[in-house]
Amino acid sequence: MFGFHYRLERKTIGLVLAIIGVASIGGIVEIAPLFTIHQTVEDAPDMRVYTPLELAGRNIYIREGCYACHSQMIRTLRDEVERYGPYSLAVESKYDHPMLWGSKRTGPDLARLGNKYSDEWHVAHLNNPRDVVPESIMPAYAWLSRTELRTDDLSDHLKAQRTVGVPYTDDMIVNAAADAYGQAAPDSPQAEGVVKRYGKATAVRAFDSRPGELTEMDALVAYLQILGRLTDAAHKPVASAEK
Amino acid sequence: MIAQLTKNERQVALLILLALAVVGIAMAAGGRHDPFGAHGALVLLAAIVGSFAVISGYYAPEPPESRLDSYYDDPSKAGIILAMIWAVIAMFVGDWVAWLLVNPNLTFDAGWASFGRLRPVHTSGVIFGFGGNALIATSYYVMQRTSRARMPDQLTPWFVLLGYNLFCVIAATGYLMGVTQSKEYAEPEWYADIWLVIVWVAYFVLYLRTLARRKEPHIYVANWYYLAFILVVAMLHIVNNLAVPISWGSAKSYSLFSGVQDAMTEWWYGHNAVAFFLTSGFLGMLYYYMPKRAGRPIYSYRMSIISFWGITFFYMWAGSHHLHYTALPQWVQSLGMTFSVMLLIPSWVSAGNALMTLNGAWHKVRDDAVLRFMMVAAVFYGLTTFEGSFMAIRPVNSLSHYTDWTVGHVHAGALGWVAMITFGAIYASVPWLWKREAMYSARLVEAHFWLAVGGTVIYVFAMWNSGIIQGLMWRTYNESGTLAYSFVDSLVAMHPYYIARAVGGLFFLLGAVIGLYNIWMTIRTAPQAAPETAADRPVLAGGAVLQAGE
Numbered sequence: 001m002f003g004f005h006y007r008l009e010r011k012t013i014g015l016v017l018a019i020i021g022v023a024s025i026g027g028i029v030e031i032a033p034l035f036t037i038h039q040t041v042e043d044a045p046d047m048r049v050y051t052p053l054e055l056a057g058r059n060i061y062i063r064e065g066c067y068a069c070h071s072q073m074i075r076t077l078r079d080e081v082e083r084y085g086p087y088s089l090a091v092e093s094k095y096d097h098p099m100l101w102g103s104k105r106t107g108p109d110l111a112r113l114g115n116k117y118s119d120e121w122h123v124a125h126l127n128n129p130r131d132v133v134p135e136s137i138m139p140a141y142a143w144l145s146r147t148e149l150r151t152d153d154l155s156d157h158l159k160a161q162r163t164v165g166v167p168y169t170d171d172m173i174v175n176a177a178a179d180a181y182g183q184a185a186p187d188s189p190q191a192e193g194v195v196k197r198y199g200k201a202t203a204v205r206a207f208d209s210r211p212g213e214l215t216e217m218d219a220l221v222a223y224l225q226i227l228g229r230l231t232d233a234a235h236k237p238v239a240s241a242e243k
Numbered sequence: 244m245i246a247q248l249t250k251n252e253r254q255v256a257l258l259i260l261l262a263l264a265v266v267g268i269a270m271a272a273g274g275r276h277d278p279f280g281a282h283g284a285l286v287l288l289a290a291i292v293g294s295f296a297v298i299s300g301y302y303a304p305e306p307p308e309s310r311l312d313s314y315y316d317d318p319s320k321a322g323i324i325l326a327m328i329w330a331v332i333a334m335f336v337g338d339w340v341a342w343l344l345v346n347p348n349l350t351f352d353a354g355w356a357s358f359g360r361l362r363p364v365h366t367s368g369v370i371f372g373f374g375g376n377a378l379i380a381t382s383y384y385v386m387q388r389t390s391r392a393r394m395p396d397q398l399t400p401w402f403v404l405l406g407y408n409l410f411c412v413i414a415a416t417g418y419l420m421g422v423t424q425s426k427e428y429a430e431p432e433w434y435a436d437i438w439l440v441i442v443w444v445a446y447f448v449l450y451l452r453t454l455a456r457r458k459e460p461h462i463y464v465a466n467w468y469y470l471a472f473i474l475v476v477a478m479l480h481i482v483n484n485l486a487v488p489i490s491w492g493s494a495k496s497y498s499l500f501s502g503v504q505d506a507m508t509e510w511w512y513g514h515n516a517v518a519f520f521l522t523s524g525f526l527g528m529l530y531y532y533m534p535k536r537a538g539r540p541i542y543s544y545r546m547s548i549i550s551f552w553g554i555t556f557f558y559m560w561a562g563s564h565h566l567h568y569t570a571l572p573q574w575v576q577s578l579g580m581t582f583s584v585m586l587l588i589p590s591w592v593s594a595g596n597a598l599m600t601l602n603g604a605w606h607k608v609r610d611d612a613v614l615r616f617m618m619v620a621a622v623f624y625g626l627t628t629f630e631g632s633f634m635a636i637r638p639v640n641s642l643s644h645y646t647d648w649t650v651g652h653v654h655a656g657a658l659g660w661v662a663m664i665t666f667g668a669i670y671a672s673v674p675w676l677w678k679r680e681a682m683y684s685a686r687l688v689e690a691h692f693w694l695a696v697g698g699t700v701i702y703v704f705a706m707w708n709s710g711i712i713q714g715l716m717w718r719t720y721n722e723s724g725t726l727a728y729s730f731v732d733s734l735v736a737m738h739p740y741y742i743a744r745a746v747g748g749l750f751f752l753l754g755a756v757i758g759l760y761n762i763w764m765t766i767r768t769a770p771q772a773a774p775e776t777a778a779d780r781p782v783l784a785g786g787a788v789l790q791a792g793e
């Protein structure tokens with residue numbers, strides 16, 4: 001073996017190929033089957049896609065680095081299930097490009113945050129967390145309420161999402177900007193289209209309490225309120241934890 | 244710098260800069276309403292500054308043929324200075340975000356100053372800015388010495404070094420503007436990723452071309468590690484960053500993968516960024532600078548072989564230990580755990596090989612702070628890998644995951660291993676490169692050493708404490724069978740440890756500032772009168788070189 005190596009290390013290309021070969025095996029064995037084995041991701045026929053407003057909110061969540069402090073992955077451990085809710089299923093993030101499971105809980109897990117608090121609570125909390133939770137070390141995001149949401153490129157967003165595999169229809173893509181506006185303006189003519197395209201259960205309300213203006217705060221709160229609620233799959237089996 | 248390029252190279256440089264300027268203009272125009280446009284302007288600016296530099300030296304006489312009798316070290320010098328500048332900036336940001344966790348009100352009501360945007364500036368700044376520049380600079384130095392050959396041309400090393408720094412600047416400024424893919428350690432967006440691929444291919448080809456010119460039949464161990472670093476990082480980077488941009492005028496893209504497949508791909512990448520960026524590359528550094536400085540050959544050639552292939556093979560299986568108890572199928576988690584535990588063997592063989600190399604030179608370790616940096620690095624490497632293998636065991640990970648324990652482990656590796664070996668290598672090479680007798684001040688090196696060790700110990704102990712307390716509080720039940728502590732209770736318990744960590748980090752940062760000053764002053768002192776040693780030249784037959792098999 002060492003004799004073989006003594007010869008190998010005299011050949012640059014041989015060494016290069018050996019490194020590539022040896023380093024490829026692990027990834028191929030562990031990753032490739034995840035795309036082919038059907039059981040990897042559960043079935044959830046009731047699962048819907050993010051509305052344009054929620055998607056925009058998700059992008060703000062990414063932009064601000066909320067994932068650096070918050071996980072969205074409840075592990076199969078008794079204390080986590082009791083603290084946060086049923087453990088997360090793979091299917092719940094199947095439309096998440098990329099996933100936001102996170103690796104650090106400086107703040108609590110958010111996988112089942114939807115409907116836990118009112119919109120007003122979220123707006124107050126994001127404006128200044130310490131107004132609501134005095135001990136909090138979360139940054140204040142007051143400028144979100146002052147910043148208008150950009151919607152002109154939402155159709156491009158949905159189109160790219162469809163390219164990577166999220167089932168947005170042509171109708172959804174064309175109407176993305178109008179739907180974003182409509183979802184946060186319940187009395188506007190655009191509101192109807194949102195329910196038509198994304199289902200009756202879709203929350204259509206003025207998330208930041210100001211129906212006239214579409215702000216980044218609207219988008220982020222809409223996203224926070226849908227967390228864990230794209231499908232009921234996780235609630236169906238009696239979620240039994242491993243420990 | 245321009246005067247060292249041949250006429251032909253100056254022309255090629257201008258062409259590259261012209262192409263870069265065109266790309267910059269296209270980006271700036273296409274992305275007028277987007278941070279993408281700002282980055283276009285940045286690229287354009289870089290191209291203009293570069294062009295001015297080339298044009299101002301364009302009519303300088305050609306470099307003499309005699310240059311080929313010596314190694315080409317100027318890119319290494321620039322790389323070392325850049326590494327130290329990145330170190331100070333990125334560690335300052337690291338300490339700043341550490342204080343943000345103590346007092347969250349320091350964000351000036353501005354997006355760029357909030358924790359979520361600054362944290363990746365810290366992580367990318369230290370890993371890619373500091374670590375990456377140090378790796379490129381030392382790899383240039385090492386590949387030429389161990390091959391006894393000069394680099395094949397003068398332009399490629401500059402292209403790689405400066406192109407890489409352009410990538411780092413785009414990454415860091417992007418985070419401040421909110422441009423991020425959110426994938427840990429792979430945050431830069433698609434256009435920065437494409438640019439890095441171009442730079443990286445040039446780097447790889449440069450390495451191969453230099454090796455092809457070598458006058459030594461064997462490729463020395465350090466080069467195996469640098470090669471693995473370059474190759475595998477390229478593989479990881481390309482696969483994990485596959486994404487579809489929403490348009491050619493926007494910074495935003497969507498990852499090709501989603502959910503569980505994305506998680507596995509991301510941590511296959513993330514863990515092996517640790518392996519091949521933060522471990523392989525720096526082991527390459529260790530395998531050259533430690534024996535050189537100690538004046539002793541590597542203890543065991545066979546141990547080098549075992550550890551090299553062990554690390555290259557096992558690490559690639561271990562990524563799933565970042566996903567224990569998640570929605571990832573259990574068989575993948577079990578494989579990850581198994582391989583992580585086995586990984587301890589090659590890791591400790593490496594660390595052992597390094598420490599045994601010091602046998603017979605321990606008196607030097609006592610007297611020489613530079614060698615001591617390297618020795619402490621090897622010890623922390625052993626500690627961190629032991630801790631890592633331990634944390635990869637599922638029940639242990641159920642406690643440590645999501646807590647500050649991970650952050651403690653990270654910085655035991657990052658401060659204790661990565662930064663220490665880098666400082667050691669830099670302190671060793673600065674006098675060699677600039678032909679000075681020694682560093683400007685040995686006492687400042689000593690001061691840096693103790694600040695670094697003290698800072699690391701404070702940091703790591705603070706995070707071990709806070710992490711374990713946090714993990715225990717989250718899972719403690721009271722007598723009636725309900726959870727005993729709210730999340731906010733655990734938050735309050737962290738406060739003193741966050742202060743301690745920020746203080747420890749400040750020590751470490753202070754050390755780095757002293758290091759930068761010391762290096763600067765060394766460069767400013769008069770060069771050594773003695774002619775350069777005969778051995779430090781390419782193409783000479785014989786002489787004391789480090790040779791595999793010794």
Ligand code: HEM
Pocket residue numbers: 103427513517521522561564565566583584586587590624627628629630631632633634635636640643644645649652653655656657660661
């Ligand atoms: C035998 C070698 C090693 C093993 C088995 C190992 C294992 C682990 C484990 C189990 C985690 C925690 C994952 C989690 O719960 O989220 C982790 C995190 C980490 N380790 Fe290691 N480790 C090793 C060596 C190192 C070294 C030498 C470094 C160098 C700096 C390092 C850097 C990191 C980083 C940066 C993370 C944090 C990733 C994140 O969550 O962002 N590790 N490692």
Ligand code: HEM
Pocket residue numbers: 068103104106334335337338339340341342362365366369370374427649650653654657658661662744745747748749751752
């Ligand atoms: C002055 C010294 C340093 C200080 C004060 C510091 C501080 C910090 C802080 C506060 C965090 C965020 C932790 C959290 O989210 O809870 C962090 C994360 C991190 N730092 Fe540092 N750092 C320092 C040096 C370094 C160096 C030299 C490296 C690498 C070579 C490094 C690599 C990292 C990494 C990889 C993470 C992400 C950890 C994770 O995701 O688990 N740091 N650092």
